[in-house]
Amino acid sequence: MKLTATSALLAVLALSSTAAQAEEKLFVYNWTDYTSPEAVKKFESETGIKVTVDTYDSNETLLAKLKAGASGYDVIIPTHNFVPVLISEGLVQKYDVKSLPNFANVEDRWKKSDWDPNQEYTAPFHWGTTSIAYREDLYGKKFESLGEYFKPEASVAGRVSVFKTPEEIVNMAHLYLGQEFCNSDPAQMQKVQDLLLEQKPAVNTYSSEGVNDRLINGDTVIGAQWNGYALKGRTEAAAANKVLAYAYPKEGVIGWMDTMMIPSTASNVENAKKFIDFMMAPENMALQSNFTGYANVIKGAEAHMTEELRTAPEIKAPADAKIVFSWACDAPSQKLIDKVWTNVLK
Structure with a gap:
């Protein structure tokens, strides 16, 4: 299409305007x-x-x-x-x-x-860290070991929540089992799968969202959680006269x-x-x-x-807390993780 001088100028101005808007x-x-x-x-x-x-x-x-x-x-x-x-x-x-x-x-x-x-x-x-948040008033005691999450008591059966994705859950399992992250040993990954399948009957949901809501309303008593969200959940729970706590189990927590x-x-x-x-x-x-x-x-x-944030136990980890940073796994390790997770969610 042939443009007149005027139309060409308008086109340039239009393009300039679009570019300015994009910026x-x-x-x-x-x-x-x-x-x-x-x-x-x-x-x-x-x-x-x-x-x-x-x-x-x-x-x-x-x-x-x-x-x-x-x-x-x-x-x-x-x-x-x-x-x-x-x-x-x-x-x-x-x-x-x-x-x-x-x-x-x-x-x-x-x-x-x-x-x-x-x-x-x-x-x-x-x-921050990834660990376990729990309704202390419903649980009735301090949460001290990841074994309480992966092998929960009958009193919390059906009231345990797990993240939607495997990365941090698998790493928590490794911490509990005393194994290395990004593990390419089929035998050790079989132990992880066995542990997660043992936990499964007690799980009410595999989701990374709404953890605090389920803890506050009591649908969940123990759930995987990030420390910042656990702090927000504790504040919201306290307003409803409920007690939500963040655990530092003896096996450690995941850093990120x-x-x-x-x-x-x-x-x-x-x-x-x-x-x-x-x-x-x-x-x-x-x-x-x-x-x-x-x-x-x-x-x-x-x-x-805020003063609350500066002093919050979810943010200020105990001096003796074990914090282990996770890593992106190589292809063989990731393949085993995906296989385990697929079998768990079947």
């Missing part, structure tokens, strides 16, 4: 109930960038979404053990994290993480860190960098922590956090 947008893909509305509102006010947040319930869901093609997302928040997977699959891009002004606020011990030693792909978001990354298909890379830098400012990361109930690694953030 004022940011699409974030994060865990459910894991993005502070107050932090988002503050970012939008300070930058003029409109933020849209979509959510997922597992790292596997995030991975599948990215592998399916162009996602339209600019910032994602995967857990540390999925970082090597996303990098090797070419699903994320490098960005100069160390050049962002607020990277100076990151605690020194987290500036060269094992999962991103050159700090080329990730900036820290939250960190969520990170901020930029997908390779991101359309608003500069806006993504602005958001990531914004989140590493102490007062902004404190908004995140106050909302989610999780710890962070930003120096100075604690001064802006």
Whole structure:
């Protein structure tokens, strides 16, 4: 089609307008109930960038979404053990994290993480632990061993909840059995499967969502849970005159860190960098922590956090607590994990 000078000029202006609009947008893909509305509102006010947040319930869901093609997302928040997977699959891009002004606020011990030693792909978001939350008033005693979860008493039969995905549950089983994570020994993985099948009759749901709701209403007495959600659940339970506690079993708890990354298909890379830098400012990361109930690694953030969060037992682990960080497993180990989980959920 032949364009007149006027129509050509209008077309150029239209394209310029579209580009300008694109620069004022940011699409974030994060865990459910894991993005502070107050932090988002503050970012939008300070930058003029409109933020849209979509959510997922597992790292596997995030991975599948990215592998399916162009996602339209600019910032994602995967857990540390999925970082090597996303990098090797070419699903994320490098960005100069160390050049962002607020990277100076990151605690020194987290500036060269094992999962991103050159700090080329990730900036820290939250960190925490995965263990067991339980209704102490219904259970009637302190939860002290993972054996109470995998081999529950008859009194809690049908009132045990398990995450939807296998990663952390399998690692908890390894902790209980005294085995290494990412285990490629079929005999040891058979022990994990046997343990999970022994537990299954006592399980009321395999889900990573609604754990606190089920604990508070009493449908669940013992459930796998993240420490930040356990803190929120304890507060909500107390308002209903119920007692929800977070356990540090003798076998240990699983450590994790969520990170901020930029997908390779991101359309608003500069806006993504602005958001990531914004989140590493102490007062902004404190908004995140106050909302989610999780710890962070930003120096100075604690001064802006609530007293409850600074002193919460879910966040401040006992000095003698054993915290074991998980890792992304190699292909043989992952194949065995998937096989075990498939057999458990049959």
